[in-house]
Amino acid sequence: MVDIPKVLSPDEVGGWDRSADVVVIGQGVAGTCAALEAHRAGADVLIVERASGGGGASALSSGIFYLGGGTAVQRHFGYEDNADEMAAFMMASCDPLDPLAVRRFCNDSADHFDWLEDQGVPFERTEFKGKAVYLTDTTCLMSTGNEKLWPYSKIAKPSPRGHKVAGEGENAGAAGMAPLLRKCEDEGIPAIYDSNVVALVQNAQGRVVGVRVKQSDGIIHVEARRGVVIAAGSFNLNHEMIAENLPLLGETSEPLGTPANDGAGVLLGLSAGAGTSAMDGVIPTGSIYPPGQLIKGIIVNKRGERFVAEDSYHGRTGNFTMEQPDQKAWLIVDSEIFAYPENKFANHQLVDGFETVEEMEARLELPAGSLVRTMNEYNANAEKGEDPYLHKAKDWLKPLDKGPWAAFDISFDRSTYLFITLGGLRTGPDGECLTPRSEPIPGLYAVGASAAHIPRNGKAYASGMSLGPGSYFGRRAGRHAAGANWTG
Amino acid sequence: MVDIPKVLSPDEVGGWDRSADVVVIGQGVAGTCAALEAHRAGADVLIVERASGGGGASALSSGIFYLGGGTAVQRHFGYEDNADEMAAFMMASCDPLDPLAVRRFCNDSADHFDWLEDQGVPFERTEFKGKAVYLTDTTCLMSTGNEKLWPYSKIAKPSPRGHKVAGEGENAGAAGMAPLLRKCEDEGIPAIYDSNVVALVQNAQGRVVGVRVKQSDGIIHVEARRGVVIAAGSFNLNHEMIAENLPLLGETSEPLGTPANDGAGVLLGLSAGAGTSAMDGVIPTGSIYPPGQLIKGIIVNKRGERFVAEDSYHGRTGNFTMEQPDQKAWLIVDSEIFAYPENKFANHQLVDGFETVEEMEARLELPAGSLVRTMNEYNANAEKGEDPYLHKAKDWLKPLDKGPWAAFDISFDRSTYLFITLGGLRTGPDGECLTPRSEPIPGLYAVGASAAHIPRNGKAYASGMSLGPGSYFGRRAGRHAAGANWTG
Numbered sequence: 001m002v003d004i005p006k007v008l009s010p011d012e013v014g015g016w017d018r019s020a021d022v023v024v025i026g027q028g029v030a031g032t033c034a035a036l037e038a039h040r041a042g043a044d045v046l047i048v049e050r051a052s053g054g055g056g057a058s059a060l061s062s063g064i065f066y067l068g069g070g071t072a073v074q075r076h077f078g079y080e081d082n083a084d085e086m087a088a089f090m091m092a093s094c095d096p097l098d099p100l101a102v103r104r105f106c107n108d109s110a111d112h113f114d115w116l117e118d119q120g121v122p123f124e125r126t127e128f129k130g131k132a133v134y135l136t137d138t139t140c141l142m143s144t145g146n147e148k149l150w151p152y153s154k155i156a157k158p159s160p161r162g163h164k165v166a167g168e169g170e171n172a173g174a175a176g177m178a179p180l181l182r183k184c185e186d187e188g189i190p191a192i193y194d195s196n197v198v199a200l201v202q203n204a205q206g207r208v209v210g211v212r213v214k215q216s217d218g219i220i221h222v223e224a225r226r227g228v229v230i231a232a233g234s235f236n237l238n239h240e241m242i243a244e245n246l247p248l249l250g251e252t253s254e255p256l257g258t259p260a261n262d263g264a265g266v267l268l269g270l271s272a273g274a275g276t277s278a279m280d281g282v283i284p285t286g287s288i289y290p291p292g293q294l295i296k297g298i299i300v301n302k303r304g305e306r307f308v309a310e311d312s313y314h315g316r317t318g319n320f321t322m323e324q325p326d327q328k329a330w331l332i333v334d335s336e337i338f339a340y341p342e343n344k345f346a347n348h349q350l351v352d353g354f355e356t357v358e359e360m361e362a363r364l365e366l367p368a369g370s371l372v373r374t375m376n377e378y379n380a381n382a383e384k385g386e387d388p389y390l391h392k393a394k395d396w397l398k399p400l401d402k403g404p405w406a407a408f409d410i411s412f413d414r415s416t417y418l419f420i421t422l423g424g425l426r427t428g429p430d431g432e433c434l435t436p437r438s439e440p441i442p443g444l445y446a447v448g449a450s451a452a453h454i455p456r457n458g459k460a461y462a463s464g465m466s467l468g469p470g471s472y473f474g475r476r477a478g479r480h481a482a483g484a485n486w487t488g
Numbered sequence: 489m490v491d492i493p494k495v496l497s498p499d500e501v502g503g504w505d506r507s508a509d510v511v512v513i514g515q516g517v518a519g520t521c522a523a524l525e526a527h528r529a530g531a532d533v534l535i536v537e538r539a540s541g542g543g544g545a546s547a548l549s550s551g552i553f554y555l556g557g558g559t560a561v562q563r564h565f566g567y568e569d570n571a572d573e574m575a576a577f578m579m580a581s582c583d584p585l586d587p588l589a590v591r592r593f594c595n596d597s598a599d600h601f602d603w604l605e606d607q608g609v610p611f612e613r614t615e616f617k618g619k620a621v622y623l624t625d626t627t628c629l630m631s632t633g634n635e636k637l638w639p640y641s642k643i644a645k646p647s648p649r650g651h652k653v654a655g656e657g658e659n660a661g662a663a664g665m666a667p668l669l670r671k672c673e674d675e676g677i678p679a680i681y682d683s684n685v686v687a688l689v690q691n692a693q694g695r696v697v698g699v700r701v702k703q704s705d706g707i708i709h710v711e712a713r714r715g716v717v718i719a720a721g722s723f724n725l726n727h728e729m730i731a732e733n734l735p736l737l738g739e740t741s742e743p744l745g746t747p748a749n750d751g752a753g754v755l756l757g758l759s760a761g762a763g764t765s766a767m768d769g770v771i772p773t774g775s776i777y778p779p780g781q782l783i784k785g786i787i788v789n790k791r792g793e794r795f796v797a798e799d800s801y802h803g804r805t806g807n808f809t810m811e812q813p814d815q816k817a818w819l820i821v822d823s824e825i826f827a828y829p830e831n832k833f834a835n836h837q838l839v840d841g842f843e844t845v846e847e848m849e850a851r852l853e854l855p856a857g858s859l860v861r862t863m864n865e866y867n868a869n870a871e872k873g874e875d876p877y878l879h880k881a882k883d884w885l886k887p888l889d890k891g892p893w894a895a896f897d898i899s900f901d902r903s904t905y906l907f908i909t910l911g912g913l914r915t916g917p918d919g920e921c922l923t924p925r926s927e928p929i930p931g932l933y934a935v936g937a938s939a940a941h942i943p944r945n946g947k948a949y950a951s952g953m954s955l956g957p958g959s960y961f962g963r964r965a966g967r968h969a970a971g972a973n974w975t976g
């Protein structure tokens with residue numbers, strides 16, 4: 001069992017060492033946006049950050065913001081996205097707990113992009129039309145989710161909604177965080193670093209009124225006159241919480257994030273009576289693409305059956321793979337599309353090349369006849385441009401009939417899947433923490449990865465659904481905690 | 489915590505008092521179908537039933553089988569349903585763990601209907617086109633799910649798939665069970681009643697080889713040479729399991745089923761190492777319709793917001809309502825559509841009539857301005873025949889602008905919601921029990937409500953998704969346990 005810290009009463013605290021209107025725990029993208037908005041709404045803000053500087057996991061990320069509804073970049077390239085189409089896609093795919101939160105995010109999404117640019121976050125007017133997991137150059141716009149995938153393509157008009165910060169390399173998130181952190185400094189928002197919030201203080205009426213902070217030289221108590229915003233990241237690196245909620249993640253799976261993503265934020269919320277959501281949601285990513293041609297292959301499980309449309313977003317494919325017997329799966333290709341997966345980190349091993357499908361089936365120890373049957377059926381349908389059950393899009397359909405064939409092992413116990421957890425505290429549309437029965441806890445907010453993501457399972461995630469909603473709901477929580485209305 | 493019975497080793501048993509090839513636990517629809525198929529495949533079968541006779545919760549149900557793909561009744565009325573459309577709907581709405589199981593069910597669904605008729609289960613060639621929760625007459629075909637609901641209507645061609653047994657009254661299930669039970673008798677399949685399976689016997693290799701049965705006059709041990717089929721129903725009436733998995737069900741919620749639906753089947757499976765799925769899935773039903781005109785009203789939560797398309801299947805509406813703040817919601821109508829809900833059991837109370845929306849908002853203690861804003865927005869869109877976020881179908885859209893207005897309280901703590909749990913043991917496409925890592929447990933099967941349903945949450949359920957898949961996978965498990973191939 002995971003230990004939840006004890007919540008303190010004001011009596012136990014005695015007196016306050018310091019006081020602010022709004023205390024923000026964590027200075028990743030959600031906390032930074034909360035602090036900026038609370039400050040600009042006239043609140044006296046204090047940021048409390050465990051690390052020696054701001055940035056958090058956001059600064060280690062690939063810097064993609066999922067935004068749409070007609071952003072400046074979408075319009076630049078002629079995409080006619082709008083809030084309705086974006087909301088239709090997210091409502092249909094994400095199984096959101098709170099439709100109103102989705103509606104607000106989609107309605108304000110294009111304006112929120114402008115706001116980010118106004119803060120100095122750099123976005124180019126450039127576009128990538130291929131299939132990639134992330135880009136290492138500064139290109140901005142890209143499809144990062146399941147918009148073009150059946151059945152979502154039938155529900156809403158697909159538009160690319162991944163907006164990457166114009167930073168080089170795998171960790172472009174740093175280039176997005178730098179201007180936001182600079183704004184905090186320029187506007188004189190105080191922050192204390194190397195400071196770990198170890199408990200919340202809650203009064204007899206249930207209102208959260210302050211925090212206990214552990215620093216290298218002792219403990220201090222900080223009063224929060226209006227509210228506490230938990231923006232302390234995910235529980236990716238809390239091994240106990242992972243084992244309890246996500247037992248199928250293999251031993252070779254690797255969490256993304258910083259050591260501070262140990263679930264402290266979630267546990268603080270639980271201590272004050274907050275509920276959680278989607279704690280078993282995860283994106284395990286071990287993409288088979290690039291190169292895109294591998295999507296024309298098929299993925300089969302230990303029963304020799306396909307189980308996911310291979311053109312799914314890589315996190316969706318990973319999630320389905322995780323649920324297969326023994327977490328085992330193989331990517332099967334023929335000679336026409338053969339290539340090694342470029343994803344070096346995932347380390348998908350080539351099992352071998354085979355002159356016949358029968359040999360391959362035997363070597364993979366699949367049930368007799370199963371792979372032959374699966375491939376015959378797949379090839380006959382692909383010939384007609386159809387995939388009647390899993391609905392892989394036509395562009396990726398071709399009969400796999402040009403031997404020899406090859407198989408890559410993409411099983412969870414062989415390959416390395418990077419993962420991001422999606423669960424966290426239950427929150428309302430202003431980031432207010434909710435009890436399991438959805439009642440708000442006065443004075444307490446959770447945003448970013450300490451809150452449950454909008455998508456409740458990894459099958460619905462798109463790259464950018466952490467930074468996009470995280471930054472937006474961070475802003476809303478900041479204003480709400482400061483006592484101000486949302487003005488967009 | 490819920491106590492799981494201890495699994496026994498053959499050594500602990502000593503010797504067998506009785507022996508069979510296949511032991512079927514429970515004689516509801518799934519167990520009966522399993523027994524018939526195992527027997528007809530040449531196995532020596534023994535049915536072990538806790539009650540004094542067969543029927544189980546199936547005989548207490550409204551007798552609806554969810555079947556499609558072009559059944560005789562669908563064809564009779566000119567519906568062009570096929571396995572692809574049915575599978576597309578179920579794949580998109582049910583979030584199934586096992587696409588292959590869905591494919592098999594849809595492929596064989598029309599044949600399975602014929603099989604049921606061949607056993608003597610009576611179905612009329614009659615159709616009901618209105619909106620009802622269940623019918624009390626003998627009419628057969630009816631839309632019972634979310635097929636016509638956005639977004640599913642965009643993904644697959646809607647067809648009615650609820651097939652009701654030709655029995656009178658609310659419990660037409662009995663008329664479906666009677667001929668199936670008669671077949672068991674006619675074919676000489678032995679059954680022992682008042683007999684409670686209290687433990688499974690599992691050998692050192694992990695194979696389930698028998699059961700311990702408690703009877704009024706003592707304990708007996710029954711060997712199962714080929715397999716044990718758990719068909720012992722749901723955990724609806726296990727208060728501990730409900731509290732642990734479904735904390736949001738209110739105290740006024742009432743389980744459907746028989747006292748034997750106490751989770752014993754699920755717990756037996758767990759004792760042998762089986763995994764579970766969808767344990768937090770539930771259909772809470774307290775339908776607002778009939779009459780259908782009430783669907784033209786809107787449902788709002790404590791924040792004065794809509795949260796579900798009001799034309800959803802009643803279990804979907806109930807599921808969304810359960811997730812709202814404090815589990816509270818109201819149905820709002822104007823004078824043009826005013827009517828009392830006919831659902832006497834749910835007992836939705838009229839709060840009052842109101843001359844203005846402002847008065848109603850104040851009386852319901854909704855945030856100032858919230859209901860006025862929601863209704864203005866709804867009415868303006870309805871005027872254009874639109875519902876841009878929740879997508880209620882055009883037929884049900886009309887501006888609610890003909891005062892006076894009325895509100896019905898449909899909150900979980902006021903109304904009575906009947907519920908059916910969807911969770912249960914993880915199973916493969918032949919009903920074989922699977923470990924949490926999806927490996928089969930040799931000799932162990934689970935079907936019907938002891939297994940997890942295909943839909944993993946109540947938002948995707950349709951009436952008949954218990955009896956339909958339950959009877960079909962019961963047949964498959966029976967044949968598989970008997971060592972026979974599936975022949976349809």
